[in-house]
Amino acid sequence: MKILTLMTVLLMSNAVIAKQKYYKWTDENGSIHYSTEKPENDKTDELEISTKQPVVPQKPQEAQPEGSENPEETEEKSYLEQHREKKQQAKKLAEENRERCLDAKHTVNRYQQQVRMSRIDRETGEKIYLDDAKREQIIQRAQQAVRKYCH
Numbered sequence: 001m002k003i004l005t006l007m008t009v010l011l012m013s014n015a016v017i018a019k020q021k022y023y024k025w026t027d028e029n030g031s032i033h034y035s036t037e038k039p040e041n042d043k044t045d046e047l048e049i050s051t052k053q054p055v056v057p058q059k060p061q062e063a064q065p066e067g068s069e070n071p072e073e074t075e076e077k078s079y080l081e082q083h084r085e086k087k088q089q090a091k092k093l094a095e096e097n098r099e100r101c102l103d104a105k106h107t108v109n110r111y112q113q114q115v116r117m118s119r120i121d122r123e124t125g126e127k128i129y130l131d132d133a134k135r136e137q138i139i140q141r142a143q144q145a146v147r148k149y150c151h
Helices: 002-019 071-113 132-149
Strands: 022-026 032-035 044-047 118-120 127-129
Touching: 071 132
Parallel strands: none
Antiparallel strands: 022 032, 022 044, 118 127
């Protein structure tokens, strides 16, 4: 309760201070003075002090048509967009190459470790056993893929 009373008194005192009159006057030496009490001489100016916050006007934004951009800015944006696209494409290509590299390494390891390999014929669905020449050919192609995609 005491805090509420204290805050009310403080707020009221600020209002009283804001409503006080201020005076501007010049003495015999030409010095300018400001005070809350009216000086003895009659050559005073009564000042009104505003306690309100000044309002800062917003600058109106100039509406530019889309085609009226600075050509240098357009070139810079275009360059940045192209650079961004190239970066994304390079990232995508690197990911694809990494996948191909892993697949090729897996193929080399699998065909080198197993002596007898078989495949299912797509047309007939039969199991076909690979001879050594065919197996070696698959290993060679997989090793070429490893050299190509694994940097």
